[in-house]
Amino acid sequence: MKINKICCIGAGYVGGPTMSVIAQKCPNIKVTVVDLNKERIDAWNSENYELPVFEPGLENVVKDARGRNLFFSTAVESSIQEADAIFISVNTPTKNYGIGKGQAADLKYIELCARQIAAVSTTNKIVIEKSTLPVRTASTLRNIFDNLGPGVHFDILSNPEFLAEGTAIEDLHAPDRVLIGGDYTTESGREAIAALVEVYNNWVPKEKILTTNVWSSELSKLAANAFLAQRISSINAFSEICEHTGADINEISKAIGTDSRLGSKFLKASVGFGGSCFQKDILNLVYIAKSLGLDSVADYWEQVIILNDHQKDRFALNIVKTLYNTVSGKKIAFLGWAFKKDTNDTRESPAIYVADTLINEQAKIAVYDPKVPSKQVYVDLNYLQSRSIEENKSAVITESNPYSVCNQAHAIAIMTEWDEFKDYDWQKIYEIMLKPAFVFDGRRIIDKEKLTEIGFKVYSIGC
Numbered sequence: 155m156k157i158n159k160i161c162c163i164g165a166g167y168v169g170g171p172t173m174s175v176i177a178q179k180c181p182n183i184k185v186t187v188v189d190l191n192k193e194r195i196d197a198w199n200s201e202n203y204e205l206p207v208f209e210p211g212l213e214n215v216v217k218d219a220r221g222r223n224l225f226f227s228t229a230v231e232s233s234i235q236e237a238d239a240i241f242i243s244v245n246t247p248t249k250n251y252g253i254g255k256g257q258a259a260d261l262k263y264i265e266l267c268a269r270q271i272a273a274v275s276t277t278n279k280i281v282i283e284k285s286t287l288p289v290r291t292a293s294t295l296r297n298i299f300d301n302l303g304p305g306v307h308f309d310i311l312s313n314p315e316f317l318a319e320g321t322a323i324e325d326l327h328a329p330d331r332v333l334i335g336g337d338y339t340t341e342s343g344r345e346a347i348a349a350l351v352e353v354y355n356n357w358v359p360k361e362k363i364l365t366t367n368v369w370s371s372e373l374s375k376l377a378a379n380a381f382l383a384q385r386i387s388s389i390n391a392f393s394e395i396c397e398h399t400g401a402d403i404n405e406i407s408k409a410i411g412t413d414s415r416l417g418s419k420f421l422k423a424s425v426g427f428g429g430s431c432f433q434k435d436i437l438n439l440v441y442i443a444k445s446l447g448l449d450s451v452a453d454y455w456e457q458v459i460i461l462n463d464h465q466k467d468r469f470a471l472n473i474v475k476t477l478y479n480t481v482s483g484k485k486i487a488f489l490g491w492a493f494k495k496d497t498n499d500t501r502e503s504p505a506i507y508v509a510d511t512l513i514n515e516q517a518k519i520a521v522y523d524p525k526v527p528s529k530q531v532y533v534d535l536n537y538l539q540s541r542s543i544e545e546n547k548s549a550v551i552t553e554s555n556p557y558s559v560c561n562q563a564h565a566i567a568i569m570t571e572w573d574e575f576k577d578y579d580w581q582k583i584y585e586i587m588l589k590p591a592f593v594f595d596g597r598r599i600i601d602k603e604k605l606t607e608i609g610f611k612v613y614s615i616g617c
């Protein structure tokens with residue numbers, strides 16, 4: 155079994171960059187990324203590389219491969235038909251209706267893909283779960299293929315993605331590991347695993363390609379995200395203790411991070427973690443544990459989310475409290491809206507929730523983010539349905555210049571750790587703000603001493 159043609163369903167933050175790198179590194183494999191969203195596909199195909207996903211280095215990868223062996227298309231059926239291997243990389247959001255509402259993963263897009271694959275396939279396929287899925291989803295796929303299958307054979311693999319946004323290309327070029335779960339008990343299962351190992355082995359050393367059974371692979375992805383998010387909630391819990399005791403969370407991170415058993419990464423206190431996956435995947439884990447009757451396990455992981463919500467709330471409430479218990483009519487300048495630097499993704503960004511709380515207190519929010527388009531800010535706030543679209547419009551303005559955002563502001567809230575924020579002319583910003591000029595640093599990126607010397611009143615997470 156050899157993979158010559160790949161189809162990836164879903165041209166989003168994972169499907170796009172992942173397949174671009176596979177195409178770049180495997181010039182002999184034809185890779186077609188398909189999506190129902192024509193606007194997205196048009197952007198992937200845009201002549202001037204106005205790609206729908208902002209990722210450092212992505213444009214060069216697409217330039218290398220697009221038109222050679224990398225294609226973006228809305229022709230879902232024909233691409234499935236001609237492929238030997240089909241990656242499913244569609245979204246798996248938290249269910250917002252019915253059973254499991256607010257916790258379970260909504261698998262309707264996955265099921266649709268499986269049905270479509272079953273409906274149009276005329277040759278044997280390897281079907282690869284790239285999306286993050288509840289453990290045992292492969293058995294659902296198997297069931298659909300067995301019941302609808304057109305008499306061709308399907309091997310199902312799990313190959314979860316571990317890239318982080320903002321460093322996606324680095325992560326894909328040199329992954330810590332590639333995980334492939336498959337069915338070792340059958341010959342075709344073993345061949346399918348070997349075929350996918352061969353694809354990755356074009357640039358990833360064999361010892362970094364781990365193979366497991368399907369269920370371990372599916373569950374490892376949830377476990378990895380749960381452990382990562384748990385670290386952030388743990389350090390954020392300590393950040394609050396620091397604020398009451400004179401300890402400094404950066405010093406704590408350094409002190410504990412030098413212990414080789416703990417490691418130094420992922421110990422940065424913040425206004426809370428965001429992004430499309432940590433919350434969704436932990437809620438999914440909580441739901442799975444509850445469904446298995448494992449209530450103590452569910453409660454344990456749920457606490458990671460509870461602490462994260464608390465961190466966002468207390469950051470917002472501290473702004474209100476510090477500004478003399480009222481922000482009504484006051485301009486609060488938001489530096490950053492994306493959930494982390496080097497991405498245009500705003501899904502579950504803490505900025506959205508902090509803004510929402512402040513708007514409830516009648517604040518006027520002014521937003522500057524180097525990569526997030528203005529309309530996205532309103533889409534994010536309207537999605538919460540806390541108030542009417544008109545009310546959000548009148549409570550929020552966006553600017554394409556950081557100095558305009560800060561002009562006549564009562565306070566600045568640093569919501570994303572964009573590097574450029576460190577290098578602003580803070581003296582100038584001080585001069586154009588109302589006094590006292592407050593800065594609330596939700597990312598610990600600015601030099602507190604320097605800003606205090608200028609005259610700012612500075613609050614930093616965790617000290």
Ligand SMILES: NC(=O)C1=CN([C@@H]2O[C@H](COP(=O)(O)OP(=O)(O)OC[C@H]3O[C@@H](n4cnc5c(N)ncnc54)[C@H](O)[C@@H]3O)[C@@H](O)[C@H]2O)C=CC1
Binds near residue numbers: 168188194284318
């Ligand atoms: N965003 C990230 O950094 C990471 C995400 N993941 C997982 O990967 C999966 C995808 O995530 P993203 O790429 O962020 O989602 P996304 O929302 O950016 O992209 C998903 C795409 O799938 C398309 N789609 C949905 N159903 C379709 C269908 N039936 N046919 C064709 N296209 C269809 C949508 O139009 C959308 O463009 C999720 O399960 C997520 O948990 C895993 C690792 C990292």
Ligand SMILES: O=C(O)[C@H]1O[C@H](OP(=O)(O)OP(=O)(O)OC[C@H]2O[C@@H](n3ccc(=O)[nH]c3=O)[C@H](O)[C@@H]2O)[C@H](O)[C@@H](O)[C@@H]1O
Binds near residue numbers: 286315320
């Ligand atoms: O499944 C996924 O979607 C991905 O989720 C995360 O990646 P991502 O959400 O893109 O970005 P992270 O770097 O993990 O950051 C997530 C959030 O945590 C915050 N964070 C991160 C690290 C830290 O020390 N402190 C902290 O507050 C970030 O600012 C951000 O809001 C994981 O890191 C990836 O391995 C995983 O593939």
